[in-house]
Every structure is written in C-alpha cells, then in structure tokens.
Amino acid sequence: xxxxxxxxxxxxxxxxxxxxxxxxxxxxxxxxxxxxxxxxxxxxxxxxxxxxxxxxxxxxxxxxxxxxxxxxxxxxxxxxxxxxxxxxxxxxxxxxxxxxxxxxxxxxxxxxxxxxxxxxxxxxxxxxxxxxxxxxxxxxxxxxxxxxxxxxxxxx
Amino acid sequence: xxxxxxxxxxxxxxxxxxxxxxxxxxxxxxxxxxxxxxxxxxxxxxxxxxxxxxxxxxxxxxxxxxxxxxxxxxxxxxxxxxxxxxxxxxxxxxxxxxxxxxxxxxxxxxxxxxxxxxxxxxxxxxxxxxxxxxxxxxxxxxxxxxxxxxxxxxxxxxxxxxxxxxxxxxxxxxxxxxxxxxxxxxxxxxxxxxxxxxxxxxxxxxxxxxxxxxxxxxxxxxxxxxxxxxxxxxxxxxxxxxxxxxxxxxxxxxxxxxxxxxxxxxxxxxxxxxxxxxxxxxxxxxxxxxxxxxxxxxxxxxxxxxxxxxxxxxxxxxxxxxxxxxxxxxxxxxxxxxxxxxxxxxxxxxxxxxxxxxxxxxxxxxxxxxxxxxxxxxxxxxxx
Numbered sequence: 001x002x003x004x005x006x007x008x009x010x011x012x013x014x015x016x017x018x019x020x021x022x023x024x025x026x027x028x029x030x031x032x033x034x035x036x037x038x039x040x041x042x043x044x045x046x047x048x049x050x051x052x053x054x055x056x057x058x059x060x061x062x063x064x065x066x067x068x069x070x071x072x073x074x075x076x077x078x079x080x081x082x083x084x085x086x087x088x089x090x091x092x093x094x095x096x097x098x099x100x101x102x103x104x105x106x107x108x109x110x111x112x113x114x115x116x117x118x119x120x121x122x123x124x125x126x127x128x129x130x131x132x133x134x135x136x137x138x139x140x141x142x143x144x145x146x147x148x149x150x151x152x153x154x155x156x
Numbered sequence: 157x158x159x160x161x162x163x164x165x166x167x168x169x170x171x172x173x174x175x176x177x178x179x180x181x182x183x184x185x186x187x188x189x190x191x192x193x194x195x196x197x198x199x200x201x202x203x204x205x206x207x208x209x210x211x212x213x214x215x216x217x218x219x220x221x222x223x224x225x226x227x228x229x230x231x232x233x234x235x236x237x238x239x240x241x242x243x244x245x246x247x248x249x250x251x252x253x254x255x256x257x258x259x260x261x262x263x264x265x266x267x268x269x270x271x272x273x274x275x276x277x278x279x280x281x282x283x284x285x286x287x288x289x290x291x292x293x294x295x296x297x298x299x300x301x302x303x304x305x306x307x308x309x310x311x312x313x314x315x316x317x318x319x320x321x322x323x324x325x326x327x328x329x330x331x332x333x334x335x336x337x338x339x340x341x342x343x344x345x346x347x348x349x350x351x352x353x354x355x356x357x358x359x360x361x362x363x364x365x366x367x368x369x370x371x372x373x374x375x376x377x378x379x380x381x382x383x384x385x386x387x388x389x390x391x392x393x394x395x396x397x398x399x400x401x402x403x404x405x406x407x408x409x410x411x412x413x414x415x416x417x418x419x420x421x422x423x424x425x426x427x428x429x430x431x432x433x434x435x436x437x438x439x440x441x442x443x444x445x446x447x448x449x450x451x452x453x454x455x456x457x458x459x460x461x462x463x464x465x466x467x468x469x470x471x472x473x474x475x476x477x478x479x480x481x482x483x484x485x486x487x488x489x490x491x492x493x494x495x496x497x498x499x500x501x502x503x504x505x506x507x508x509x510x511x512x513x514x515x516x517x518x519x520x521x522x523x524x525x526x527x528x529x530x531x532x533x534x535x536x537x538x539x540x
Contacts (some may be wrong), residue, residue: 011176015273016216024285056401057287063397067286083308083405085300086353091276091292095349102297104305104405112401115288115301123353128308147290 021123029058032072038144041136044072045110077134078155079107086123101126105152119151131155157256159374160386163537165195166501171333171366171486174270180215181227183367184266188228191369196382196401197260199229202308203371204258206230208237209245209265209490213278216271228264228369240393241265241523242368242494243533247391253374259376265491266367275363283528288400296360298527300352302405303442309406310449313381314354316460317441318345321358323469324438324477328484330501330510335364335486342363345441359441364486368494370501386501389518392417396530403530408443410532411450411522418520418534419452427453428474432516433503435496437524437532438481447522449474451534470513478511493523493533504539 007107026034028048033056036044046058050067058072084103090096101118103126118126132152142148167190169175192199199206208224217223221237224230238245242265249261272278279295305441307313328337330530338360348356371383378385394413415427424430434453438444445459453474454462462468466525468476479485479499488495500519502508518538523538525531 013176013271018216020281022285026286030286051257053402058360063399063402083301084351085297085304085355087293087297087300088350088353089294089296091280091294093276093294099353100293100302102291102293104301104400115291115298115400128304145290146287 008156026044027060029060029072031059034144036074037136037148038142040074041077041139042074043077043107043134045075045107045112046070046072056107056110056112075107075109077107077136077149079105079113079132081118081126081128081130082106082113083128084126085120100124103132103152105132114146116149118153120153159376160229160254160387161253161372161374162378162387163248163370163497163501164373164378164381164385165191165197165371167191167194167369168498169266169367171335171364171488173335173362173364173486175268175365176270180266180268180271181223181267183365184264184369185227186265187266187367187369191262191371192229194383195371197371197474199262203229203260203262203263204234204327205252206233206234207245207249207261207263209240209242210237211239211490213281214272214407214489215268224264228262230262240490241525241531241533242491243391243392243497243521243523243535244493246370246372246494246497246535247393247533249372250388250391253372258375260371262369262371263494264367265371265494267363267488267491268365269363269489270365272357279527284398284400292350295527296355296456297352299440300355301361303354303440304403306442306446310445310457312445312457312460314346315342316445316463317359318342319463320441320444321345321483323463324444324481324483327470327478327511328480331480331485332509334480334484336362336484337480357439361439361482361487364488366486367491368498370494384505386504387538387540389538390418390420390422391533392421393533394531396540399529400528408446408450408524408532410530411447411524411534412452414532414534415451415522418536420534424536427449427451429506429521431518431520431536433475433478433513434520434522435477435479435481435499436522437492437496438477438483439487439492439524439526441483443524444477444481447524451520451522470511475513478508478513492526496521496523497535497537500537504537
C-alpha cells in the first residue's frame with residue numbers, strides 16, 4: 001500500500017515552461033488569399049473542377065474529391081452571418097469588460113467563409129442571416145494576415 | 157469471421173478535480189493494478205501488446221509515448237501510442253486481436269489536467285494558425301458558434317441544453333466516481349454567468365484528473381481469465397474536416413458516420429430498439445442533444461423533446477449518461493472516451509451501484525475529441 005499525503009504543503013511540483021515559437025508556411029493557396037487581402041483589400045476563393053465544391057480561404061486541392069483546384073477568383077468581402085456567439089471571456093478566462101461578438105461569415109458567392117469578430121453592432125441585434133462586410137486596415141498598415149481584416153460590420 | 161473480442165478487465169484511477177498527491181505515472185499505475193486484478197492477468201507475462209492514448213501538449217512533454225511503458229508493466233514489450241481519443245485506442249486493441257497478432261491487449265488513457273498552468277493557451281494552439289488562431293479568442297468561442305447554429309437548425313432550445321446539465325449533474329450525485337454532482341435547477345443553468353453565449357458557465361464540462369486501463373482479450377482466451385467479459389459488438393471512428401470554412405456547423409456528421417460503421421459491424425439497424433442505453437459525449441450541454449440525433453437514436457430535432465418527456469432520464473425508455481457524463485463526472489481529455497466505455501461496462505456487468513439500470517444487455521459509448529475537432533468514435537458493447 002502506498003502512503004497518501006494529507007498535508008498539501010508536502011506536495012512537491014516542478015514548474016516547466018517551453019518557449020514555443022513557430023512559423024507556418026501559408027502555401028500557394030494561402031499566399032493568394034493573404035496577398036489579395038493585403039494588396040487589394042479583397043478576398044479570393046477557388047472552386048474544384050471535379051465536384052464543384054468551393055473554398056474560401058482557397059486550397060490547392062479539394063477535400064471532397066481530391067482533385068487539384070482551379071484558378072482563384074476575387075470576390076467581394078461581404079457575406080452573411082451563418083452563426084455567432086457573444087464572448088464574455090478573454091483567452092485567460094477572465095471576464096471581458098465589453099463582450100465581443102464572433103461570427104462565422106459565409107462569403108457571398110462562395111462555398112466558404114471566415115470566423116472573425118463582428119463590430120459596430122449591438123450584440124443583441126446580431127442574427128443568423130445578417131448581411132455584413134469586412135472592414136480592412138488602411139493599406140499601409142496591412143501585413144498580409146487575417147488581422148488585416150479588423151472585423152466584419154453590418155453591410156451598408 | 158475475426159475472433160470476437162471482450163473487455164475482460166477495467167480499472168480506473170480515482171477521478172478528482174485536482175490530484176496533487178500523485179504523479180501521472182502513479183495514477184496510471186493505480187488504474188493498471190486495478191484492471192489487471194480485475195482481469196486476473198500479469199502484465200509482465202500475459203499481455204501481448206499495450207496501447208496508450210495521449211497528446212504531447214496536454215502532457216507537457218515531447219515524445220510522450222516514451223514515458224508510457226514502465227507504469228503499465230509494458231517495458232520491453234510491444235507498446236504504441238495513439239494520438240486520439242480512448243475509443244480510437246480501444247478499436248486499435250480490438251483490431252490487434254482480430255488480426256491474430258495478439259490475444260490480450262491493454263489500452264490506457266488518462267488526464268492530468270490540473271498539472272497544466274495555461275490550458276486555454278495550449279488548447280488554442282490546436283486552432284488553425286493562419287486563419288483562426290490570430291484572433292486570440294478563448295477556444296470555447298467555437299462551441300458558442302456551434303451551439304447557436306445547432307439550435308437554429310434543429311429547433312432544440314436553450315432550455316433543452318439546460319435540462320441536459322440538470323439531468324447529468326443530478327445523475328452524477330449517485331455515482332461515486334463522478335466529481336461534479338449537484339442538484340441544479342433549470343434557472344441555475346440559465347442564469348449562470350454567460351461565457352460564450354448561448355453557452356453559460358454550467359453548460360461547459362469542467363476538467364478533471366483521472367485515468368482508465370482496460371484489458372481486452374479474444375474469445376479463445378477470455379474464458380480462461382478471471383474478468384467478467386463484456387463483448388465489443390462494433391466500433392467506428394471518423395473525422396469530418398479540420399477546416400472551419402467547410403465543416404457543417406449544426407450537425408455532428410463525424411458521430412453519424414462513426415455510428416454507421418459500428419452499427420453495421422454489430423448488425424444494428426434500429427439503434428433505439430436494439431440498444432438499451434448510451435453514454436455519449438456531453439463536453440458541452442448541446443453536444444449531448446446533437447450527438448443523440450447524429451447517432452440515429454432519435455431523429456433530427458427530437459433530442460430536446462425526448463429530454464423534456466424524460467425519455468433519456470435513468471427511468472426513461474432510453475437512458476443517456478446515467479453516469480453523469482462529463483458535465484457531472486468531469487472532462488478527462490483524451491481519456492473521455494474510455495470514461496464513457498467504463499461506465500457502459502459497469503452497467504452491463506451490473507456493477508453500477510446506485511446508478512444501475514435494470515436488465516441492460518447492450519449499450520453504446522460515443523466520444524468526441526473536443527474543440528476544435530470534428531472527430532468522433534463509437535463502440536457498441538454487449539453482455540453476451
């Protein structure tokens with residue numbers, strides 16, 4: 001039989017940390033997407049010539065039929081709210097001073113979409129089917145990242 | 157026909173919200189000793205192969221599979237790790253026996269969640285690094301998104317989800333292995349602090365520490381062992397897609413397809429009539445409803461009504477998560493599937509104590525690999 005501790009002060013732990021740093025190669029399709037955001041303030045999608053499945057963000061291959069996809073095409077950075085949530089906690093789990101709405105926005109004329117923040121809207125007014133548009137950073141401030149989109153806001 | 161396979165021994169390490177007194181190795185040892193005692197096997201002589209399920213990041217150790225053998229009695233023996241849920245590991249163990257490569261196989265899964273100082277950051281690291289993670293949101297926001305869409309498409313309600321919490325936490329009160337048993341009212345759940353609306357604080361299964369070891373044996377040797385065998389009638393697993401832009405938000409297709417494989421293997425065509433009860437993933441309240449519908453136990457949109465009518469209560473026509481599930485019993489990371497399997501085994505053996513259901517012959521255990529995955533496993537277990 002093993003002895004079990006009854007005094008928590010006698011428990012020993014050893015702290016460990018790992019500095020996890022990484023770069024993620026965005027790839028051919030990812031580069032087309034992030035360049036369109038950075039250079040033109042637009043989004044790009046791609047269709048599968050085999051089965052017609054449509055992707056945004058674009059991909060080099062189709063997950064449904066495994067064909068190589070075709071040429072990317074530019075689309076308007078507008079869409080509809082497919083689903084949404086109001087976050088009341090930050091990444092640490094602490095209460096947010098101001099709740100933040102996140103949504104999956106299905107981009108018009110494509111089969112895909114993005115999870116992103118919704119802004120310039122009262123959380124109570126957000127609904128499925130709501131039409132929204134992307135708000136981009138000024139061109140000079142863009143770095144070629146999903147964060148070049150500040151958020152989505154109700155469509156004008 | 158491949159040889160039939162049974163779970164002939166089960167053991168668990170006591171499930172607790174924190175386990176400061178034991179290292180993860182000691183927890184695994186505790187579960188292993190109980191399982192080997194239950195099955196009547198000596199791991200150093202009688203077990204042909206060992207399988208563990210674990211994730212390096214949850215463990216805080218790279219190449220964690222190298223840290224598995226000693227506490228299971230598996231040093232100098234065939235051993236491998238499956239980076240997946242416990243039921244993935246269970247299926248691999250069954251297949252090793254089906255192929256004739258092994259006669260007795262051990263599968264292990266555990267959670268030492270309380271050793272993690274930054275669990276949300278580790279969890280967030282599972283999200284797409286280019287398109288999703290940069291948002292810096294807490295990983296549970298994805299559950300809020302799924303829940304909104306699931307309720308919208310299925311017609312189930314926020315109140316139905318709260319009923320899941322009420323049921324499972326009450327069930328847990330009768331289960332000595334469950335850590336988060338409580339008698340909560342619908343109002344308690346609905347008025348709990350919001351987290352990722354419509355999710356409230358009580359809709360999210362809280363983590364716990366604990367682990368399971370199970371001994372599997374083929375029919376040719378199961379009879380010679382001491383353990384009360386529970387037979388594996390079918391199993392399946394499936395991953396939909398990792399991409400958030402092409403997955404379905406309102407349906408658990410992974411569970412539907414995993415169940416289809418398991419039902420085919422078990423010869424089940426009408427799961428509601430041919431199964432007596434189920435332990436399904438309830439990591440978030442809405443998931444129990446979504447999974448019940450995906451498993452074909454009820455039709456799309458019916459799960460909430462079933463709960464309202466008491467069908468999934470312990471005394472109902474189709475009890476679900478009588479053990480308390482993860483909401484009442486704690487979420488055990490990759491051991492969550494084995495947690496569900498363990499409770500099904502105890503029910504079928506008649507060893508479920510105050511939670512025991514009368515006359516149960518066949519049950520289902522289902523797992524989901526939690527956010528952000530679309531991966532699920534199903535196993536059908538039977539008494540004879």
